[in-house]
Amino acid sequence: MEPSPVVWHTQVVQLETDLERVSSQPECSICFTTYDNVFKTPKLLDCTHTFCLECLSRIMATTMDPQNSKISCPFCRHPTTIPKKGPPGLTTSQEVLCRLPVHLQHEEPVWLDGERLCYQRPIDIPGVPGFCICVDIGASGRNTVSSFQTQPRLGLLERLMDCKRLLLFMFLMLLLLGIILWPLQCIVTTGSLRCSSQELQMPTTTPSTTTVNG
Secondary structure, three states: OOOOOOOOOOOOOOOOOHHHHHHOOOEOOOOOOEOOOOOOOEEEOOOOOEEEHHHHHHHHHHHOOOOOOEEEOOOOOOEEEOOOOOHHHOEEOHHHHOOOOHHHOOOOOOEEEOOEEEEEEOOOOOOOOOEEEEEEOOOOOOOOEEEEEOOOOOOHHHHHHHHHHHHHHHHHHHHHHHHHHHHHHHHHHHOOOOOOOOOOOOOOOOOOOOOOOO
């Protein structure tokens, strides 16, 4: 009787590679860039086609008639009315946004400033203002990114504190000037550091002599 063959059972685990993970994320059909929650936010047109905010802003800046606030879909040419806030005011595709990583599923506020898309990036440091990052979407076609530091707006309490500090600074300066100018005034008027020209005279007593008559 022949011995039965030994069969080894192995468990196959299907691992998702980094390339597959990246390719599974949705991307814009115009720039082929993965969506995010800032400049690449997925925006929904009336024809249900979705494109990133930056691409739609560039299309608006280069092709849209100023008198006709509508943008044509790059795929089907269906017109979509642009809100007063510009492309950032278009409806965000929540279906696409929910397919992004968890930290990108919260849409960040982006606004249109002339021919730039701007976004204020906060800093998790108390007292340090955030940075405003802008992307040029003008007709020149330049793909430039600029950032500048924004100054924090002072509240009423901070303004009062600044006023108190200013008054305290002025008082200290006046006091310092008085301390410096007072000896100089004494030198000019009396020729010495003593401000009184009359020296105090100590009373002198003459010993009395008594004569004793013999």
